[in-house]
Amino acid sequence: MSIVTDIRGTAGVILIDRVPVNAINHDIRSGILDALAELAGNPSLDRIVLAGAGKIFAAGADAGEFSKPPTDPGLPKVVAAIEASSLPVVAAIRGACLGGGLELALACRWRIADQAAQLGLPEVVLGVVPGSGGTQRLPRLVGMETALSMIPQGRSLKAAAACEAGLVDALDDDPLKAACEADLAAALARPPISAMPRPLAAPEAAAAARKTVAKKMRGQRAPAEAITLVELTADTDFETGLTKERACFLELRSTAECAALRYVFFAERAARPPASVKAADPQSLDKTVVVGGGTMGAGIAYALMQSGSAVTLVERDDEAAASARARVSGLLDAAVSRGLTSADKAAAQLTSMRFQAGYDDLQDGGLAIEAAFEDMAVKKDVLAALDSAMPDAVLATNTSYLDIDKMAGWLADPSRLVGLHFFSPAHIMKLLEIVRGKASSDMALATGFALAKRLGKLPVMVGVCDGFVGNRMLQRVREAAEHLLLDGAEFTQIDRVMTNFGYAMGLYMTQDLSGLDIAWANRKRQADNRDPNRRYSRVQDEMCAAGRLGRKSGAGWYVYEDGAKPVPNPDVAALVEAEAERHGISRRPMDDDAVLNTLLLALINEAAGLLGEGIAGRAADVDLVLVHGYGFPRFRGGPLFHADQIGIATIHEQLKELEAGDPLVWKMAPLIEQLVA
Structure with missing residues (x-):
């Protein structure tokens, strides 16, 4: 009717x-x-x-x-x-x-x-x-x-x-x-x-x-x-x-x-759990636990508190718990200053949240989210403690890169572990990657989707690989950008090309904002498994070793002075030239269209790989992750929507040219080969 x-x-x-x-x-x-x-x-x-x-x-x-x-x-x-x-x-x-x-x-x-x-x-x-x-x-x-x-x-x-x-x-x-x-x-x-x-x-x-x-x-x-x-x-x-x-x-x-x-609009509305997960009963989210009160953990705890959940934030000692409380208090103060809540309500909310050292009295919580330091040994200790303290709860890890299947093996019941990859700031960013491990139960996944709904977030279910969907795509486009730098593009050119395409901020300005040391730590973690035949740029490693960590250190790709507009760091050019020489590359100027096309092809090829491997279930899921988590312009639809506008035959032809120049870095995703066959 x-x-x-x-x-x-x-x-x-x-x-x-x-x-x-x-x-x-x-x-x-x-x-x-x-x-x-x-x-x-x-x-x-x-x-x-x-x-x-x-x-x-x-x-x-x-x-x-x-x-x-x-x-x-x-x-x-x-x-x-x-x-x-x-x-x-x-x-x-x-x-x-x-x-x-x-x-x-x-x-x-x-x-x-x-x-x-x-x-x-x-x-x-x-x-x-x-x-x-x-x-x-x-x-x-x-x-x-x-x-x-x-x-x-x-x-x-x-x-x-x-x-x-x-x-x-x-x-x-x-x-x-x-x-x-x-x-x-x-x-x-x-x-x-x-x-x-x-x-x-x-x-x-x-x-x-x-x-x-x-x-x-x-x-x-x-x-x-x-x-x-x-x-x-x-x-x-x-x-x-x-x-x-x-x-x-x-x-x-x-x-x-x-x-x-329109495509993004409908993709958002189609971001739902699969039938088996939808049929499962999630754990109650009325009482939740967050382990780790750093920037991410405090943001997650704040979001849970705002949703009406009774939150306990666990830290390693009293001093760390006090620091976590101060971070949550700062978020509440910011909400008051923006007129989002009253001072009285904020004070009551802060009082209602428990901050404690250790894992006592957590057994009645339905969900625990570990947001500890991105280190396997630390994660293992935290999950072991939660496994004992909360035997009936769903346990979630907020890891950005680490192997969830390996973590699940540490638990008495691996099926109750799920990945919940929040994006920073956790109380603001809408995207939530729900990571399905090999052992993750439908109930654990249903709890993740229920959490997303409660927090007003957009859930995208992904599989296990290094970086899941979003960070794996980010790693690949960063690698493509590093190669463009060595080949002759300028980092300021790459940033300009990206903002002209519709990104709010270019790749290198974004790195400066988040801190170059974050990606540096991940590169060091991956060093033992890196293919020695794959071209690797040491420019960022040398910048980090010299203390040029981005905005927080006053200099990174750009130089930041109080009250002044960021300007390109003049020291970068010499580092890039030296690294290109080490690789035997004679740098040459590149036009903007070639730079943009290379970056987009890197995203498209990696996205096709994720689909072919089953890490992502739908092309729209990849696009949603890139739009909501990594700044891909919404009005471009996402890398795979953009690929559809270009046409698979053209994509295949252009990737073939790149693959001929570097068959290791530009190995074509099998799915693309299948689509043009």
């Missing part, structure tokens, strides 16, 4: 019934038009109320229709019919009222919302602009500045803020009942939004919006187009603006940017 009609007193109710999100598709649009005609002909009614079934008004248009030709009736026709209705239409808004849902509500004469309502036009997230009057009605209702703060970034307003801005006319715990009974004199005394006066121009707000989207949504077209459309309302009549908006929407929906963003 899509549309339900009802009569409540003198109100005719149109209920959008496509739960859970009431996405607006063809049937919804047709149903609303039919219901409007039916109810408008009823002489006993004095209003029509538009509402959504369940907890949501309407979360937007059905994105699945974006890839199909438009069908009649389109949403603009429905919006126009609502605004032109002979009976005033009132929107009764519960929960999400987004995108096309808000465009429906903006066509109504009055809007009543509950406290949980969230209103916005997030179309830019899918690479388009609002296409049914949103950019033209919203500024006329709430003013240019508010509209510019919302539409170009896809930002929404909560109910109270929406009411203050004039987007919502009244708040009520039962908006449907209130809409059926409200006095509409005030609503009828004002014109529909399309007939309201044009908003005053706000050139400073528009300039600020352009600066913001250029920084936060680099390379994307839709945000800039949205700003232009909003600005039109100051000096363009409504119908002309509406025509331009629709033309822009239809053009953008056919772009590669829109296709990539």
Whole structure:
């Protein structure tokens, strides 16, 4: 069922019934038009109320229709019919009222919302602009500045803020009942939004919006187009603006940017546990344990605490436990300063968390996460202690690289170990790699997925290999970049090429931010197993040995001085030249396209290897990990989506050329060979 009609007193109710999100598709649009005609002909009614079934008004248009030709009736026709209705239409808004849902509500004469309502036009997230009057009605209702703060970034307003801005006319715990009974004199005394006066121009707000989207949504077209459309309302009549908006929407929906963003959107919604894991009962997460209170452990503990779990953070001694407490306290202080919580609530939360030395009194916890130092001996000691202290809990390791199957062998019951690879900062980053060991039970994996849901994270299940999906891909692209450096590219060029492609930060600036010593420690761990025939660059090792560890030491690839913009480190050039000479390489300049293509081919080939080995289950899983954990631009879709746009034949041909030059480093993934066979 899509549309339900009802009569409540003198109100005719149109209920959008496509739960859970009431996405607006063809049937919804047709149903609303039919219901409007039916109810408008009823002489006993004095209003029509538009509402959504369940907890949501309407979360937007059905994105699945974006890839199909438009069908009649389109949403603009429905919006126009609502605004032109002979009976005033009132929107009764519960929960999400987004995108096309808000465009429906903006066509109504009055809007009543509950406290949980969230209103916005997030179309830019899918690479388009609002296409049914949103950019033209919203500024006329709430003013240019508010509209510019919302539409170009896809930002929404909560109910109270929406009411203050004039987007919502009244708040009520039962908006449907209130809409059926409200006095509409005030609503009828004002014109529909399309007939309201044009908003005053706000050139400073528009300039600020352009600066913001250029920084936060680099390379994307839709945000800039949205700003232009909003600005039109100051000096363009409504119908002309509406025509331009629709033309822009239809053009953008056919772009590669829109296709990539839709792909990521649907990939996120398909990131679910397999059937056997979904059928398993997870352990309770009401009481949890985190071992290790460093930056990562404190972030994990903080996230668990915010989810309502009773957390015990375990450290090796009282001094370390006190340091862990200070780190969690710092996170709470930051939340207070940003207005995310109150000082009283933060103090109560800190008091509720246990910080202790040792493993006493942990037996009632359902999940323990070790976030100790990345060293096998340390992990072994921690897991042995947890194995004894928490015999019924699921045990998880937050390792980034180490062998989970080997760790499982240390436990009396290997099936209760699972990998939970958080990304730093753990309380902010959305991605969670759930690592399936050979012995991991469905119950242990189900607990990992339940944790992701509780923390609001995006779960991607991966298999066991060095670095899993994300860090293995990172290692490979770093190696490709190091070879480009030795061959003649500049590190500043590599960073520039990546940011021009859409990354927020280039590879070398990112290394400086995280610290070069982290990757150095991993390279030392792998040294005994490194193939001596594989070209290896010592540039970073020499930088680390000299104390050039990145931002934290004042210099790495770049030099950092207080208050100054980072500048390229002049010492790097000599190190690169010397290393190239050691390998017998005569460096030559490289053009930007060749640099970018090499980096992308490294990612694509490694991703194909992960799929072929079964480490990743879906191409979309690899893309999600790269987009959410490693900065691959969302509007490019991910390395494998990008590969699809290039074409497998072209990928194969280009990899063949690289493989001919270095068959060890550029050995083609068997899956690519299979796909072109």
